[in-house]
Amino acid sequence: MRIIIVGGSIAGVNAALACRQEYPNAQITLIEQQAHLGHWPRELFFSLEQQQFTSHELVLQEEINKTYQIEVFLETKCERLRDHEVELSDTTRLPFDKLIIATGSTQRSRLAGTHETFQTQWLYKSVKDQHEIYNKIKQASSIAIVGAGAVGISFASALAKQEKKITIYERNERPLARYFDEDMTPILTRFLQANQMDCLFGQAVEQITPTEKGYQVTTANTTQSADLVLLAVNTRPETQELTTYLAKNTDGTLWVDDYLQTSQTDVFAIGDAIHVKFRPTKEELYISSIENARRTAEVVAKNLHRLIQKDIGSIRPFEGNFFGVDYLSLGLLEQEAIFVDYPVAIKSLKLTATTFLKIVFHKKTRRLLGLQLVAQEVSIQVKEWAYQGVDDAIVVDEWLIHLSKMI
16 A cells, blocks of 8 residues: 655654554655654744754654655655645656645734745744744844734743843733633733733734834734734644645635545545544634644544544643743633533632632533643643543543542
């Protein structure tokens, strides 16, 4: 069997390894546009905190080649998808029995426009781009961060110890609004303000204009200057020209069935290229995460020979450490309870002086549906128990008793 995987980031690499395990004798080819495999975007934030640029690919090309006998094409773009054949940018055609699309995502926004300056200022999902952004951040005295979601807050936290003027723009009234309810974010806002960061919450950026010295950032209420703009908006699928003839959702993600097969037989898609089911509400959502990349890669590997395993969907895991505080969010939020057709109960607990927990559970069955945890430090054991609680929908009373022994 000839398996071709398009995309060599976390999803693609995991798919390649999972396929090798499932099909020891298969011919597996991994194709990546960038010069590196398995790059982890969060390394940029680590570099900023350390004030020294570092990059470590998750899996080296040599290991993929020698240990797993997987053929790797780097700096190679797939231009067209034909019937059981892909055409590369050099017009080479590669036949396949099964194709996995793992093209990932990128930062895109209407704010970027088509100005050539923007094409290199705001991308940081490759080693080269991250190195360029790192150097620009190092030289800038004033920085505008557009977006206070996971990426924006990661930038803010990483830059906290550097003497720069930081302005954060966010259309929502608070940071991390996608992952935490309103009562769980005040501590983060206080940290932002304590680090002299100007937080313009509730203000959507309408325009970003290049100037001789940098940029002007305009909202409905104000126009301010900055040496550098970091566009920290949500990622969007990078489905490329390759997928022109495949069915897509309205946001550009590839349509897939329960087995992650696309509208074309023998062509599958995983990771940031697709919607996944948000388990608490059964909705099909775009959830960009490493957890989705790894899980969907493993599911697809089992389905190439025969469609046998459905994707169970995601509990939308989010975790990060900002300003020395751990944040963890899993599953359903209180603000999302209106979207379910079963009764929901909420409980907020202060476990220690620095540990705050909020749980969302089924009012009748008392099974755990979601949780949010903010603490000075969350141990690996507590994190594992949190994931298990939401994954397995453990009865809240039992879950809390075991948790109390771990705090």
